[in-house]
Amino acid sequence: MGFHIVKRDNCPLWQKCCLYIGAVLLAVVIGGIVLLSIGVNPIKYYTRMFTMGMIGNRIAHVTFMNYLKKLVPLVITSIALSLAFKMRFWNIGGEGQFIMGAIASGFVALKWGNVLPMWLSLIIMCVAAMLAAGLYGLIAAWFKVRFSTNETLMTLMLNYIALHFLMFLSERKEDWNFFLDETSARPKFASFSQFVKMPTIKIGAKFELNICVIIAVLVGVLVFLYLKYTKQGYEISVIGDSVGTASYAGMNVKRIILRTVFLSAALIGLAAACRVGTAGILSTSITEDVGWTGIIVAWLAKLNTGIIFLASALICVLQQGSEVAASSFSQVSSSFANMLQGLILFLVLAADFFTRFRIARAKKGEKNNG
Amino acid sequence: MKKFLALFLALILASVSLLSFAGCQPNEEGEGESNFKVGAIYINSKNDTAGYTFAHHNGITTAMKQLGLNPDTQLFIVDEVPEDKEQVLAAIDTLVGNGVNIIFGISFGYIDAMEEAAGKYPDVIFSHATGYKSNETNFNNYFGRAYQARYLAGIAAGLKSLETGNNNVGYVAAYATEYAETASGINGFALGVQAVNPDAVLYVKSLSAWADEVNEKAYANELIASFNCGIISQHCDSAQPQIAAEAANVFGCGYNSDMTADAPKAHLTAAIWHWDVYYKTAMQAAMDCEKAADFVTKMGGQAYYGGLKEEFVDVSPLNSTCAANTDKAIAAVRELIVSGEWDVFSGVKLSISADGTVTKSDAALVDNKGNEIVAAGGASVADGVITGTMNYFVKGITWVNDPNGSTTPDTDPDTSADASEEVSE
Structure with a gap:
């Protein structure tokens, strides 16, 4: 008597949905048990968390605006990463590419923000960020196609080079370092001119929609169309399935890899430009870890552009919500969100397993071929 | 895709309706x-x-309890907030959404966000540690005269150096002259040592990080082994330098908390903070205010800079390892500082003998490149210099890993001459 794992081919959509939703719920329940164990009422906590404390809050509209500010870079980064992942190019370097994009747009904003008209400096910021991030991503891609290096390691290491470059800029008080605030005796980043600020569209009396939200939706639609309906998008999926097939079909695999990685990294640069253009200042934690979280989101969404919006919306609710909830529960730290996020990822991956396999009871005498 | 779009739209609609609903909620927060x-x-x-955040959290909760406030229900915290303007602003929004009356930000890099938020939320009080920005109504900053406590710890170290006959004192510092916070602390400590032992020399090795436990220990060991230091002082988060001193059978002065338990044979005394002193003052003032805009007036200024007098800074209880008469000398100097009769960075020097008697004499305050900071008999340097632009070391200090070269600046008086201008700023 025993169990064995059997491959299943056709898992109906409703079952898949149930499995995934069940996984998320299970994560929430496990989180609730943890909360109970430290003496916190999980229902109260989760209510505050999932509403992000907006009920009965006189500045609920600000909470929602902050939520969108968090969401935009994550969505764009996740979509960008999914492009490279589709090709089975493991771009773990989102953080580094984001930072390079942020530095480039900070450079533009601080150098020319005062002289150029706002729309022009914002556009140059976006372009500069995309170029800087794209070229930074290209380093790993070039080494991969030229010397078959491992892009996972390479992009990972490049993250730290970028981060420490940014930290260097943040600490080095010298005449050449225009990134720093001249008026502060202690080194700190300079604020951009007031003319460098992503514009917002006023909706209703208080709510302001940041233009970056529209950019994020546009990026989502364009990438979806690109992957689904263009020749280049098709090439990406062929390479993802089999490099051999792609070569045999006469595709220039090296070129496609370089092009796609550049595009992926450039989009991450755009996310950085949105973040920096909204904040109006650099910081050493400008990425808010979207380069890492984006990987989780892309996988949770199974690289599906549409689902990425949903998954990142959920992850952002977790992050923002747990900050709000933790603020009023003295026992719980804001890191609770990280734990919950990890749990969800684990359980969704487990659910994923059950959409493709099932566990069957091995019958006596039956040949065990699972 | 259609399904997804529908879902997304539904999500937006749901959120917006939630918003408008939430917007209608009356603000029922009472006063008092x-x-x-x-x-x-x-x-x-x-x-x-342990560490910096712990010290502040402890200070805030202690102050609240003293004032009859309940930290479990009346304290709202957003923690693990990096020095990123957007994230700090979001944290402030969260706290304001909770209806708080006063917001304390404990890290320097919160400065721009707190300034902006003070304008955005005029009905909330903002108070920023270690910063230099403020306004005339609802935004102040606060810090303490740690250099006074350091001077007292320096006396303990100086007396110990006389006892052991080793004039070399080591100092593991987060930063050196890059930050006034570290430079003023190192200078205060050095002057305390020199008041007792004029032949003492101080070797500073800087970490270029506020916390780095591995190097905190390694640098202490290097100062002991290569520079023959008999006492290790520190400006860094962990007790590693004291633990290193203990292992090497030398002595040490800690920082932030009493480190005697970490190094019972080595530790003399530590310069410590009583953050609850400020938090109590600030919360009391905030509760007394009729409106948030009165806060700065109530506090008597835009910058709170308490010292020994306010008991905001102090030295931890003297360990039994201290040399004879340490308590007597420290008590005498404390009296001079608390009464306002004398302060550390002035043109008056204290001489403390081995039996603990203190005598005053006029002497110029000179930096380690030979520039005169304060003329003999002159008044103390301005607070703004101590907190902002003190980017020099006094005579007798050697910065051993100075990136700008020379490790013996004492004998090299013409390398830089800009330090003397600082007094006028």
């Missing part, structure tokens, strides 16, 4: 002490058990 709410933004976790 029972409804007084405190907000705080921390750089590390509120559950820390």
Whole structure:
């Protein structure tokens, strides 16, 4: 008597949905048990968390605006990463590419923000960020196609080079370092001119929609169309399935890899430009870890552009919500969100397993071929 | 895709309706002490058990209890907030959404966000540690005269150096002259040592990080082994330098908390903070204010800079390892500082003999490149210099890993001459 794992081919959509939703719920329940164990009422906590404390809050509209500010870079980064992942190019370097994009747009904003008209400096910021991030991503891609290096390691290491470059800029008080605030005796980043600020569209009396939200939706639609309906998008999926097939079909695999990685990294640069253009200042934690979280989101969404919006919306609710909830529960730290996020990822991956396999009871005498 | 779009739209609609609903909620927060709410933004976790965030959290909760406030229900904290303007602003929004009356931000890099938020929320009080920005109504900054406590710790170290006959004192510092906070602390300590032992020399090795436990230990060991230091002082988060001193059978002065338990044979005394002193003052002032805009007036200024007098800074109880008469000498100098008769960075020097008697004499304050900072008999340097632009070391200090070269600046008086201008700023 025993169990064995059997491959299943056709898992109906409703079952898949149930499995995934069940996984998320299970994560929430496990989180609730943890909360109970430290003496916190999980229902109260989760209510505050999932509403992000907006009920009965006189500045609920600000909470929602902050939520969108968090969401935009994550969505764009996740979509960008999914492009490279589709090709089975493991771009773990989102953080580094984001930072390079942020530095480039900070450079533009601080150098020319005062002289150029706002729309022009914002556009140059976006372009500069995309170029800087794209070229930074290209380093790993070039080494991969030229010397078959491992892009996972390479992009990972490049993250730290970028981060420490940014930290260097943040600490080095010298005449050449225009990134720093001249008026502060202690080194700190300079604020951009007031003319460098992503514009917002006023909706209703208080709510302001940041233009970056529209950019994020546009990026989502364009990438979806690109992957689904263009020749280049098709090439990406062929390479993802089999490099051999792609070569045999006469595709220039090296070129496609370089092009796609550049595009992926450039989009991450755009996310950085949105973040920096909204904040109006650099910081050493400008990425808010979207380069890492984006990987989780892309996988949770199974690289599906549409689902990425949903998954990142959920992850952002977790992050923002747990900050709000933790603020009023003295026992719980804001890191609770990280734990919950990890749990969800684990359980969704487990659910994923059950959409493709099932566990069957091995019958006596039956040949065990699972 | 259609399904997804529908879902997304539904999500937006749901959120918007939630918003409009939430917007209609009346603000039912009453006024008065029972409804007084405190907000705080921390750089590390509120559950820390040591270090900078712990010291502040401890200070805030202690002060609240003293004032009859309940930290469990009246304190709102957003912790692990990095020095990123957007994230700090979001944390402030969260706290304001909770209806707090006053917000404390404990890390320097919160400065721009707190300034902006003070304008955005005029009905909330903002108070920023270690910063230099403020306004005339609802935004102040606060810091303490740690250099006074350091001077007292320096006396303990100086007396010990006389006893052991080793004039070399080591100092593991987060930063050196890059930050006035570290430079003023190192200078204060050095002057305390020299008041007792004029032949003492101080070797500073800087970490270029506020916390780096590995190098905190390694640098202490290097100062002991290569520079023959008999006493190790520190400006860094962990007790590693004291533990290194203990292992090497030398002595040491800690920082932030009493480190005697970490190094019972080595530790003399530590320069410590009583953050609760400020937090109590500030919360009391905030509760007494009729409106948030009165806060700065109530506090008597835009910058709170308390010292030994306010008991904001102090030295920890003297360990039994201290040389004879340490308590007597420290008590005498404390009296001079608390009464306002004398302060550390002035043109008057204290000489403390081995039996603990203190005598005053006029002497110029000179930096380690030979520039005169304060003329003999002159008044103390301005507070703004001590907190902002003190980017020099006094005579007798050697910065051993100075990136700008020379490790013996004492004998090299013409390398830089800009330090003397600082007094006028």
